[in-house]
Amino acid sequence: MQALFFDNELLTREIPVPEPAEGEVLIKILYSAICSTDLxxxxxxxxxxxxxxxxxxxxxxxxxxxxxxKTVVGEINCSCGHxxxxxxxxxxxCTNRTVIxxxxxxxxxxxxxxxxxxxxxxxxxxxxxxxxxxxEPLAAAIEIFEQLHMKPSKTVFIFGAGKLGLLVSMVARLxxxxxxxIDTVKEKTDFALGLGINSKSLKDVQPEDKAEVCIDCTxxxxxxxxxxxxxxxxxxxxxxTTVADTAKQDLxxxxxxxxxxxxxxxxLFQPALNLLERKLIDPSPMISGRYEFxxxxxxxxxxxxxxxxKIIIRHSN
Ligand SMILES: [Zn+2]
Ligand SMILES: [Zn+2]
Numbered sequence: 135m136q137a138l139f140f141d142n143e144l145l146t147r148e149i150p151v152p153e154p155a156e157g158e159v160l161i162k163i164l165y166s167a168i169c170s171t172d173l174x175x176x177x178x179x180x181x182x183x184x185x186x187x188x189x190x191x192x193x194x195x196x197x198x199x200x201x202x203x204k205t206v207v208g209e210i211n212c213s214c215g216h217x218x219x220x221x222x223x224x225x226x227x228c229t230n231r232t233v234i235x236x237x238x239x240x241x242x243x244x245x246x247x248x249x250x251x252x253x254x255x256x257x258x259x260x261x262x263x264x265x266x267x268x269x270e271p272l273a274a275a276i277e278i279f280e281q282l283h284m285k286p287s288k289t290v291f292i293f294g295a296g297k298l299g300l301l302v303s304m305v306a307r308l309x310x311x312x313x314x315x316i317d318t319v320k321e322k323t324d325f326a327l328g329l330g331i332n333s334k335s336l337k338d339v340q341p342e343d344k345a346e347v348c349i350d351c352t353x354x355x356x357x358x359x360x361x362x363x364x365x366x367x368x369x370x371x372x373x374x375t376t377v378a379d380t381a382k383q384d385l386x387x388x389x390x391x392x393x394x395x396x397x398x399x400x401x402l403f404q405p406a407l408n409l410l411e412r413k414l415i416d417p418s419p420m421i422s423g424r425y426e427f428x429x430x431x432x433x434x435x436x437x438x439x440x441x442x443x444k445i446i447i448r449h450s451n
Contacts (some may be wrong), residue, residue, distance in 0.1 A: 137244035138430050140176060146430065149185070150247035152240060159201060159251050161192035161208070163449045166242045166427075167267040168437040170297065170353050172235070174376065174436075180236055184301035191266040192256060199251070206254040207269040208247075209403055210234040236406040243430060245449065253282040257401045258411040261361050264424075264446055268301070268435045269406045276409075277401030278372050279309065279425040280382050284347055286310045291345040293361050295322040295333055297420060297443050298374055299351035303331045304415050315347075335448055339364065347372065354377045367391040372398050420444045 139147040154160050167189040188210045194201040194445050213228030220228050234249070235241020243249050257266045275298060284290070287375040288311060291301050295317035305327065315333040317323050326333035341363070347371040348361040350440050364384075365371055371393055389394060409415040422442035425433035427449045437445040 135245035136427070137240075138187065139184065140186050141183050144176065144186075144431060144434060149244070151246050154196075154248040157250050157252070158248045159194050159196040159199065160248060161189050161206065161247050161254075162192055162243060163192045163242050163247060164205070165264045165449065166190045166447045168433060168445045168447070169271065170433075171269070171376065173371075173424075173438060174353075175236065178184065179376065180194050181434050182236055184239075185241040186235045187241035188236060189267050189270045190242035190247070192242075192247065194254070195246075196251075201251060201254060201256075204254075205257045205266070207257055207265055207266050207403060207407070208249045208255070209273075209400070210236065210270060211255045211400060212239060212250055212253060223377055243447070245427075255407060257421060258407060261407065261410045264421075264448070265410060265418060266407075267446060268420075268444070269403055269410065270400075271298055271408035272301050272305075272409065272415060272417065273401035274298065274306050274374070274399065274403050275401070278302060278349060278374070278396075278398050279305060280371065280401060280405075281398055282347070282370060282396055284311070287312075288347055289313070289345040290347045290349065291361070291364055292349045293317075293357055294351035294353060295319075295331075295344070296324045296351060296374075296440075298353075300326060300329065300412040300420060300443070301333065301351075301415070301417065302327075302349055302351055302374070302415075303333075303408075308409075308414055314339075317413055319440065325443075328448055336360070345369065350375050355382075357424050358383050362393065365391070365393060366391070370396055372396045374398055414418065417444070421446055424448065426450070433435040 211226040213225040214230040232239035290313040292315045303315040323333040344366045348365045350357040350361045420443040423445045
């Protein structure tokens with residue numbers, strides 16, 4: 135089968151169709167999407183070598199099994215189920231985990247993937263297969279609110295109006311927070327405003343403008359310092375950015391202002407699918423380009439353009 139391989143450079147390569155291990159099923163990829171994490175991996179993040187990609191919708195090919203022919207999305211962390219972290223309910227932090235297209239496991243930029251059946255969620259009929267690729271990043275946005283129980287009266291600043299920042303903003307808006315989404319790029323704040331998201335350019339944010347919760351979705355090593363500068367003392371900084379370039383941050387500020395710092399990564403898929411099914415979140419305007427899988431290298435070039443949001447790839451049927 136064809137796959138997009140990263141080995142210091144991106145290249146399409148013929149590799150064998152994966153053989154499902156015990157408890158796994160074979161999935162034919164229908165749609166995939168390029169995430170900022172994929173672009174960071176190409177710059178050296180995680181030191182990954184192999185087939186890239188983790189955002190997908192696929193069809194299960196497992197004759198005789200309950201999931202056969204079902205359209206599914208899949209959680210990206212594949213855990214062992216028996217280590218201390220798994221047994222204490224922290225499966226996404228499993229010591230022995232592999233992560234689709236990020237660590238130790240083949241990714242979804244290929245014709246097929248094999249995944250543990252337990253990682254899969256059936257896509258509701260009313261959610262189109264190309265929209266379901268947003269389940270993973272939307273789950274990551276929802277994770278913040280799973281981790282941090284904020285009063286709806288709190289003010290929230292979301293830094294970064296990129297793909298994840300917009301999804302976080304949509305979830306914050308849904309919950310009634312007094313939120314503002316801030317970016318340095320005018321096209322991005324204009325785009326956010328067009329989606330009805332309360333958005334502002336960073337240059338229009340005054341030094342005295344502060345929030346109780348600042349969420350860094352900038353995808354930039356410099357984002358933390360900006361977010362901290364606009365956080366009230368005793369406020370919470372939520373970090374969503376993972377970059378190849380690591381940030382250097384003066385921690386004195388955190389001590390003096392008694393900030394809480396919360397790292398936030400992957401989230402639960404079911405609430406994300408619920409929001410998509412109930413049409414409470416519509417990510418479709420965020421699709422900036424569509425490519426066929428054979429043109430995936432062009433799709434990557436398009437994804438690198440900071441003005442673009444989600445790039446969707448259609449795999450052949
Ligand atoms: Zn992603
Ligand atoms: Zn484990």
